[in-house]
Amino acid sequence: ETGVTQSPTHLIKTRGQQVTLRCSSQSGHNTVSWYQQALGQGPQFIFQYYREEENGRGNFPPRFSGLQFPNYSSELNVNALELDDSALYLCASSSGQRSYEQYFGPGTRLTVT
Amino acid sequence: AQSVTQLGSHVSVSEGALVLLRCNYSSSVPPYLFWYVQYPNQGLQLLLKYTSAATLVKGINGFEAEFKKSETSFHLTKPSAHMSDAAEYFCAVSGEKGKSTFGDGTTLTVKP
Numbered sequence: 610e611t612g613v614t615q616s617p618t619h620l621i622k623t624r625g626q627q628v629t630l631r632c633s634s635q636s637g638h639n640t641v642s643w644y645q646q647a648l649g650q651g652p653q654f655i656f657q658y659y660r661e662e663e664n665g666r667g668n669f670p671p672r673f674s675g676l677q678f679p680n681y682s683s684e685l686n687v688n689a690l691e692l693d694d695s696a697l698y699l700c701a702s703s704s705g706q707r708s709y710e711q712y713f714g715p716g717t718r719l720t721v722t
Numbered sequence: 723a724q725s726v727t728q729l730g731s732h733v734s735v736s737e738g739a740l741v742l743l744r745c746n747y748s749s750s751v752p753p754y755l756f757w758y759v760q761y762p763n764q765g766l767q768l769l770l771k772y773t774s775a776a777t778l779v780k781g782i783n784g785f786e787a788e789f790k791k792s793e794t795s796f797h798l799t800k801p802s803a804h805m806s807d808a809a810e811y812f813c814a815v816s817g818e819k820g821k822s823t824f825g826d827g828t829t830l831t832v833k834p
Contacts, residue, residue: 613765642822651726651812651824652766665821699765709754709773709816713765 611636613702613714621720622690630685630717632700638712640664640705641683643675646697646716658683659705687719695721724749724815728825736833741785741800743828745813748794755796756814756822757787766812772796783807808832 614633622628634641640659644652654667658677672688681702687694697718701711729744747753754773758766770781777789787798796813810829816822 644824649826651814651826652822654821654823657821667821701766710768710771711822713758713767715763715765718763 613700613712615698615700615714615717617717618715619718619720621722624690624692624721626690627686627688628690628719630687630698630700630719632683632685632702632714634681634683634700634702635712638702638704639681640703641677641681642701642703642711643683643685644699644701645669645694646699647693648696652699655685690721692721695719724753724821724823726813726815726823726825728811728813728828730828731826732829732831734831734833735803737805738802741798741803741807741830743798743811743813743830745787745796745798745825746794747796747813747815749815754816755787755789756816757781757785757796757798758812758814758824760810760812760827762809769798769811803830803832805832805834 616631642657643655646652656666657664661677674686677683697716699716700714703711725748727746756771757769770779772789780786785800810827812827814822814824
């Protein structure tokens with residue numbers, strides 16, 4: 610059984626650019642949630658995908674968007690990057706529509722300059 | 723609405739001493755509560771969870787937490803700290819569709 614994997618590990622982008630982060634869910638899991646963790650803070654919920662449909666969204670602007678694929682892997686896209694988007698982006702997978710027990714990936718460290 | 727407050731952003735204990743990390747929550751629906759641990763440059767690892775069964779929950783690495791509805795608390799304890807317990811700890815509540823809310827974390831330092 611493979612765990613949650615994320616790519617890339619680290620990424621440096623320039624303000625105004627676009628970025629795509631990827632997540633492969635744990636085997637058997639059909640739900641993926643994305644979180645943003647700024648330095649020194651707890652993770653903030655961005656959105657969740659269940660069976661390829663968005664299943665809840667946090668207080669993030671529309672330039673944060675996502676996709677879930679038939680194999681339940683997922684992408685997080687961020688357009689028009691801002692300096693405050695610099696953070697650790699965490700993906701978590703779970704089974705079912707409610708995130709009772711989530712398994713987190715190692716994260717992608719995004720730096721916006 | 724749901725929220726989590728972790729009291730004390732930094733806790734320092736001696737090796738072998740009791741660990742107590744405090745978490746208070748609010749939720750408009752019956753909550754599911756979690757404690758996670760995060761080591762530097764890593765993701766979050768689930769320590770334990772409360773899902774409306776027993777109020778005293780035992781987790782991995784000797785940690786346990788007690789759900790107290792009257793106090794809206796879910797404090798994390800470990801009888802004897804080990805050097806390897808030094809990490810960041812997050813309390814989280816999940817009660818609304820598709821959303822988990824995390825506290826700001828408590829950094830645990832263990833002194834030899």
